[in-house]
Amino acid sequence: MSEPNDVTPCDAAEISTWDDTADVVVVGFGAAGSAAAFTAVQAGVQVLVTERTGGPGGAAALAEGIVYLGGGTPIQEACGFPDSLDDMYRYMMAACGPDPDEVKIARYCAESLGHFDWLVDRGVPFDPTFCADTSMAPTGTEGLVYSGGEDAYPFNEIARPAPRGHLAKTKRSTGWLLMQHLAAAASGAGAAVSLDTRVDRLVVDDGRVVGVQGQRFGETVSLRARRGVVLTAGGFIFNDDMLRQHCPPLVRGTFKVGTEGDDGRGIRMAQAIGASVRNMYAGEVSLPITPPRTLIHGILVNGQGQRFINEDTYMGRVGQSSLYGQDGEVYLVVDEASYEVNWMGLAATWVCETPAQLESEMGLPAGSLEATIDLYNRHAATGEDPLFHKGPAWVRPLVPPIGAIDLRIGPAPYAPFTLGGLETTVEGEVLNLTGEAIPGLFAAGRTTSGVCAFGYASGLSIGDSTMFGRFAGASAAAG
């Protein structure tokens, strides 16, 4: 038995007997894997899904389960939000950058309405109701939210805003419900599933991937794939060595989003045969401040008492900016009229009669927060925020007494996951260092770099996992 960390590829000539054979082997039974498996079966081939845990679901089943879709879905229309594919495309090109994969985004938008139907056809229920109070999963069963700061600067000047975060109809755990349907669809269609099977390496025959090798209940198993292997094995947020190697800021995340299976093995086993990666530095970081939205009347400041972002944008952007840009030294300053304990129980650590007292108690440099509040209030008096362009609805002068919620790492949860991974075509082919497709190897989901280069909106991960999972499954079935 090889070392747990070993991803060295295996030569097909070394395998005397295959323990199992299918046309397509899908590695990982999460969002991307279930979509790939279903689609491959529909294409008429024999599919084997391997899953290292005891059941399907992956990270998506633990997630809020938002799916980012637009261009005028039935849910958007029922809720009275007109949208166009062009607006969705312009938003995504701006929000997913810098330098996002233009081809993937174009395809993602073009297929958006069809993908909504595909999810509905798999039995996923969406409620045609809108929740205005959150950019995350609502406490009710509403099916639509703003999930990417579309209605805030700068995106509201780039594309007509529309909410595109779609949620399966259930009170919380919409990710779990989504995965119930998608996994059942794959199994129901006829995909075989091998649970408790951890794939460790690819099997290669003269440059072509012809199977995988791994561990099942302590035994080494070799699984042959006549047409193709699809890697849908998650990202690498649970591999601290890889984080240090590629994106040190994420090591400091306190609530990692994913499963322990997100150890990057899928990425590494493909790299080991010369696959290319991209955007390995990128990570989404949720810093859950709202609900309630009234807190957005406050201002976010860093360790120098300076503002650094428009507070009304997507909380995932706030989290990225706070962790990557401010080293996680961040506070929300709010006055009495706008203060509530937030949904996670984050409450004001300091409350004072004046900004000068507050900055002193917080240990900020003398005069720093006072100067920030003076400047903010000066413009807020006319409803403006020329520094960061927070929307007029959220801009009003801060009136003492004021307090601050401690949003530093530790007092507040920083919830990251990785966005970088294998370089793939829109059809799910994995590219090598020369930019050519590696024969027999396909991938989707967080094992790949998807529509997001660095920027993110809630729902884009499950969105591109399921959509490009479908395409990768179809490509593998075609061989």
Place this chain on the structure above:
Amino acid sequence: MSEPNDVTPCDAAEISTWDDTADVVVVGFGAAGSAAAFTAVQAGVQVLVTERTGGPGGAAALAEGIVYLGGGTPIQEACGFPDSLDDMYRYMMAACGPDPDEVKIARYCAESLGHFDWLVDRGVPFDPTFCADTSMAPTGTEGLVYSGGEDAYPFNEIARPAPRGHLAKTKRSTGWLLMQHLAAAASGAGAAVSLDTRVDRLVVDDGRVVGVQGQRFGETVSLRARRGVVLTAGGFIFNDDMLRQHCPPLVRGTFKVGTEGDDGRGIRMAQAIGASVRNMYAGEVSLPITPPRTLIHGILVNGQGQRFINEDTYMGRVGQSSLYGQDGEVYLVVDEASYEVNWMGLAATWVCETPAQLESEMGLPAGSLEATIDLYNRHAATGEDPLFHKGPAWVRPLVPPIGAIDLRIGPAPYAPFTLGGLETTVEGEVLNLTGEAIPGLFAAGRTTSGVCAFGYASGLSIGDSTMFGRFAGASAAAG
């Protein structure tokens, strides 16, 4: 003939005749390559150096040529700067982070004094004189400068400051002089050199690297390496596709530091056989503000009129922070008493009677720069800077009339090069995705990730290129 971009490895079985054979083949005749070649020859083996241009030198010959060394070199001692290896180590662990390679830094420090002697033995002349006016190459022949902000916050509180930037004795072009000596040393010792030879791929025999294949005057050549191949082929600052893939901010650099050979081919050809990379997001960015140092009395502000760094730190840190953190929207605000046109001719674009007028002319939000200057002056009156800890020597109130030098991308040059690359041991072995040394493959210099994870000091690149180049050459010679 293959595509120029093709780095697909070649199987040794496909090669009928080798055009040339040596014990060690060194790819690239720059700083790392010349050190590797010299050391391998000294170890008693036959060495062939390939160089894609018409002569030796690489990026180092175009660079300022600073070599970062400390712990009490003869130059430091002659100039009256006591230093210890422990201080050097603590400085580097703080300045090269986050998460720098502790093993490499420890070895780099331990070998620092020996490496100084090695350079002197190769004929490199160092003048035992200190230049206080710059953190770059002096206009005179001084041999020592502060090159990494050692005497500024936060490093002056972490380790006893000492200047460690050593320069070969010549008026400018110290990099050229350094490379003259190092290339002559390698050739003089007996290394064969094949110029105009661009190596495209590695030749592999059952998992072991046994040679390289490339182009020489339009002909494909296969070069056999009995003991090892050493990749010293530079970084990837001249490959925009790789920059977009791994570190989008650097695409916007306006004065790329290196040669056109820094196209990442050395990194990619190793990745194509399963080599691991790290810190591909990292880049050094020089933003040459000083000399004259009097400009440091000014304040650097961003597009919101806010300060973001202590102005007395290393200009490379300022450049990194400006490009990666502020999107290159940066200005230096300075008063009459401290103003001079800088060494590159950068002059004030705006000069006004009051901060309010200045911010208006610069197009900054009303009141923003005024608030920043008020707060700065309030503390500067007592020689303090509690926000960013600029040293007392550079802190004094800004007195109108004041002006601003436009340091945005375009008006000011942003000069980047890449720091990420192959993952190697201190002995120069290239590691695969499982963390094992790839037999027959070694690397050094900017083809690798060296002592710097992200942070940088001038002289660390030529420093680790030449030192770890030596070790890689010795390892390859040992086979």
